[in-house]
Amino acid sequence: MKVVKSKIIKNEKVSKNIYRLSCEFAGIIKPGQFFMLKTLDNSYLLPRPISVHDLCENKVVFLYRTEGKGTTKISTLRENDEIQLFGPLGNGFDIDNLSGKTAVVGGGIGIAPLLYLVKVLGKNADVFLGFKDEENSYVVNEFKKYADRTIVVTEDGSMGEKGFVTDFISYKEYGTVLTCGPEIMMNKIINNCMENNVKCYVSLERRMACGMGVCLGCTVETKNGNKRACKDGPVFSSDELVRGE
Amino acid sequence: MKVVKSKIIKNEKVSKNIYRLSCEFAGIIKPGQFFMLKTLDNSYLLPRPISVHDLCENKVVFLYRTEGKGTTKISTLRENDEIQLFGPLGNGFDIDNLSGKTAVVGGGIGIAPLLYLVKVLGKNADVFLGFKDEENSYVVNEFKKYADRTIVVTEDGSMGEKGFVTDFISYKEYGTVLTCGPEIMMNKIINNCMENNVKCYVSLERRMACGMGVCLGCTVETKNGNKRACKDGPVFSSDELVRGE
Amino acid sequence: MANLKINAMGLEFKNPVLTASGTYGFGEEFSEIYDVSILGGICSKGLTLNGRSGNTGIRLWETPMGLMNSIGLQNPGVDSFIHQELPRMKSYNTIIAANLGGHCDEDYYEGIYKLNETDVDLIELNISCPNVKSGGMAFGIKSAVAYDIVSKLRKICKKPLMVKLSPNAENISEMSIACEAAGADGISLINTVQALAIDIKKRKAVFDNIYAGLSGPCVKPIALRMVRDAAKSVKIPVCGLGGIMSAEDVVEFIMAGATLVQIGTGNFIKPDIAVDIINGLSEYMDREGIKSLDEIRGII
Amino acid sequence: MANLKINAMGLEFKNPVLTASGTYGFGEEFSEIYDVSILGGICSKGLTLNGRSGNTGIRLWETPMGLMNSIGLQNPGVDSFIHQELPRMKSYNTIIAANLGGHCDEDYYEGIYKLNETDVDLIELNISCPNVKSGGMAFGIKSAVAYDIVSKLRKICKKPLMVKLSPNAENISEMSIACEAAGADGISLINTVQALAIDIKKRKAVFDNIYAGLSGPCVKPIALRMVRDAAKSVKIPVCGLGGIMSAEDVVEFIMAGATLVQIGTGNFIKPDIAVDIINGLSEYMDREGIKSLDEIRGII
Numbered sequence A, B: 001m002k003v004v005k006s007k008i009i010k011n012e013k014v015s016k017n018i019y020r021l022s023c024e025f026a027g028i029i030k031p032g033q034f035f036m037l038k039t040l041d042n043s044y045l046l047p048r049p050i051s052v053h054d055l056c057e058n059k060v061v062f063l064y065r066t067e068g069k070g071t072t073k074i075s076t077l078r079e080n081d082e083i084q085l086f087g088p089l090g091n092g093f094d095i096d097n098l099s100g101k102t103a104v105v106g107g108g109i110g111i112a113p114l115l116y117l118v119k120v121l122g123k124n125a126d127v128f129l130g131f132k133d134e135e136n137s138y139v140v141n142e143f144k145k146y147a148d149r150t151i152v153v154t155e156d157g158s159m160g161e162k163g164f165v166t167d168f169i170s171y172k173e174y175g176t177v178l179t180c181g182p183e184i185m186m187n188k189i190i191n192n193c194m195e196n197n198v199k200c201y202v203s204l205e206r207r208m209a210c211g212m213g214v215c216l217g218c219t220v221e222t223k224n225g226n227k228r229a230c231k232d233g234p235v236f237s238s239d240e241l242v243r244g245e
Numbered sequence C, D: 001m002a003n004l005k006i007n008a009m010g011l012e013f014k015n016p017v018l019t020a021s022g023t024y025g026f027g028e029e030f031s032e033i034y035d036v037s038i039l040g041g042i043c044s045k046g047l048t049l050n051g052r053s054g055n056t057g058i059r060l061w062e063t064p065m066g067l068m069n070s071i072g073l074q075n076p077g078v079d080s081f082i083h084q085e086l087p088r089m090k091s092y093n094t095i096i097a098a099n100l101g102g103h104c105d106e107d108y109y110e111g112i113y114k115l116n117e118t119d120v121d122l123i124e125l126n127i128s129c130p131n132v133k134s135g136g137m138a139f140g141i142k143s144a145v146a147y148d149i150v151s152k153l154r155k156i157c158k159k160p161l162m163v164k165l166s167p168n169a170e171n172i173s174e175m176s177i178a179c180e181a182a183g184a185d186g187i188s189l190i191n192t193v194q195a196l197a198i199d200i201k202k203r204k205a206v207f208d209n210i211y212a213g214l215s216g217p218c219v220k221p222i223a224l225r226m227v228r229d230a231a232k233s234v235k236i237p238v239c240g241l242g243g244i245m246s247a248e249d250v251v252e253f254i255m256a257g258a259t260l261v262q263i264g265t266g267n268f269i270k271p272d273i274a275v276d277i278i279n280g281l282s283e284y285m286d287r288e289g290i291k292s293l294d295e296i297r298g299i300i
Ligand SMILES: Cc1cc2nc3c(=O)[nH]c(=O)nc-3n(C[C@H](O)[C@H](O)[C@H](O)COP(=O)(O)OP(=O)(O)OC[C@H]3O[C@@H](n4cnc5c(N)ncnc54)[C@H](O)[C@@H]3O)c2cc1C
Pocket: A034, A044, A046, A047, A048, A049, A050, A051, A052, A062, A063, A064, A065, A066, A067, A068, A069, A070, A071, A072, A109, A112, A113, A204, A205, A206, A207, A208, A234, D062
């Protein structure tokens, strides 16, 4: 975990509102960890949390959707511009303690942290990716490179299967499900996993200021009291969470 | 005077810290008028006053030095980016009432408004340009295109004459001196003009918020009371000014 | 299309969007950019009985998302306003408020007497000026001082009277209640926040007066809080301002309890911002199916 | 090289730069990024006698160049601080201040008794918490209420006592004088400014508590003014904070009269900002030929 000014290698649009940013970085990163990103101007104040999408030799890759001020500003950066990176942060997925077959399930921009995860898991995971439609899908082929099985589901069937991704998983087959995506999707997965007695880990999003555990702004209510999404998470075991959130 | 989002045609570095910005614009502008420029992000709040350096068919050109937040941000804009322009503003030089021969004197970035002035004056003006040294000189050749005589003076003699530009003007020769540059230079010119009974018009700089005469933030003390640099100026007759400023 | 009309203080405003004192001159310059009759109203530059030439030294300074100013109430005086500016302003076909400041009771009395005899629609009483008698402390800091001057002026004032509160007041709720009790027809807030800027190169305060007033987007969260405090404390209409830059900002102020709003510093950032805001407000209402701003006023 | 040492409140600080309560945890996380012993001091997260789990709902919200927070004093309690955090903090070789809050006199008494028996260097008394007995109004609003609690605590407190003032106080000068008269060894200011944010889509206040505290660069001009007001009013040292992001900002606070400063929100924007600021301050002094900060303190 360090603060660096990093040079941008590439910042390309990969789909509607979706960008892929590659920055110079050397270091070890666990899948599911994230960085706090900040442009060097003062067009916004707080660094923005963005997951590690991929890690290659001397570069870290992010996949992000332009939402508001910060991500829109980041999307205007170009090759050789500099950006402030702070990280890697968070616990990441606990990939050393997986039992049985693993399903990796992503929805929308929630797939961002999952590529690097799948890459590290090797051929041992089945990947399920859910999108609204083909136009709003991205980096699917990257996943196919690393995973044995990649099931794509779109709501309108314009790509892959038609329906909701949560309905295409045979939960019983898996020892563990690792997921990141919209809350509604993750809630459904948590419920299905509970019913089927499958371990489930979810990566959560919270507004963050420090990203390192000091401001106590990113509270996640757990059965063991308040935890910090940035430091104790962003990955939580679904068992731990106080539901109804 | 209008507020427009204008497309940038070119934004090029012409010397150390000096940039030339061309933007789409159609309209009539008087030499010595200025615009308030603002990038569309929120990295700074107030628009920045910048003089019209040149006007061509469907484009207005600015010459600016990066000083702080605003001008530095503007310097990062590229072709096809948009910028907010508000103007043209201010009185401009009163070129319809010049008597005798005219000297146009600029120092440093103060030469910015003078190119368009010289272009409009045609061959009737002698131009005097003062710079620190050759490295910190710019657009001299542009002036030579429009003026019969262009005298360049650098403090170290690395380009043109050596010394201060104010010392190379034969004041008696001229009916009017029009000038823009550092206060110290303009003060010297005002004094010399007074001694030689030559009319003198100076373009003044003040911090501005509105640029259009409503905030009363850009006060210039004159013999007729407070005037607004943005609306009643930026060009003032030296007679009018309360000296010792 | 959404109905933006507002009835308040006995006046009908076309829409709740006014322009703030000191940021709009007397409207003339803006009338060259857009049709100012679209506005809910215009508050004049702050007037004093006799003209003032304002403060010396630097008058403007930019801060992070803020503007500090120390104009020092440069203005032509009430008489000159009445003769040189008001006739033209009245031709704009929108509500015209005269913003009146003063340094002692007598200044205010005379100013009001003169404005009484004109067709100005509204008087916005600026009680942020230092009060000579109270040793330079502004009228707008202590509720009791404000109560005193407002009740005296209410008695002689023939126009609707809106008192403009300073965020430097000791207690905004108390101050609002005091103004209402004194007979104010409405209150507007916030004026600028007292602040300091230092030029470390010159080792001096930036402003000759040392302190100056802060405005702009940086103060919006503070202004919103104070507007809600005020609106919860009184029944008279509250006019909210401080950092408004968009129709969404206006909606926030209305949800916080404002009946009217004013645009100040925003007029400098994009001189035709009022056009965007008024159109944006009407689009917002249509989009959200809001027929009258009453539906969302003060819901926070 | 410039001498940055500061003697204040009976303590020797390596330099005037401390980190602010609530923005630095208990230092552990930052010690993974840089050597925290370079700091002038560390103010602990705000402690209450018994631990608190803090507020529900959204706790953070960005505003133009500002941050609003409503953490609600989530903390492990004084005992846990003393046993779990303090020993490690003391090993950092810098001044350790325990920031103590409370909702009634008894909370403060017991907290102080416990901290008295530790090797904490300094107690920073946060009087911005709502005071249960005064109907929820904070101890830090009215000078008389502050005087009362500070003088009681001064009697029992064996450590240097620095009172942290709220910018929401009715009158900063009076408040500073009251704290000095009550025996405070120093004062620090500003805490966050009470503010409101509204989510117009949800038609609700962003924060469950409705109001929250504003910090960051947007409040710096206000903080500077208040620090000067305080420094002109008292002889005890003033610790200035609010929006500090650079060594130049620190110099401004010192020129306004601060003896010490704290970095708050800045720690989030660039987590090693304190390193830059301390180095920058020393470079500034060398560049300007300033031997001791006494030369520029309070010159405005
Ligand atoms: C651990 C973590 C990892 C993330 N990884 C990714 C990723 O890989 N790709 C991606 O596109 N997005 C990711 N997000 C979401 C991303 O952080 C937000 O979309 C982004 O902060 C929005 O900032 P903005 O300035 O564009 O939007 P604005 O709405 O202008 O942001 C305003 C404030 O709200 C916060 N905020 C807004 N939306 C979110 C959100 N969904 N989660 C957290 N804070 C938010 C911002 O950080 C900022 O402080 C991640 C979030 C977290 C917490």
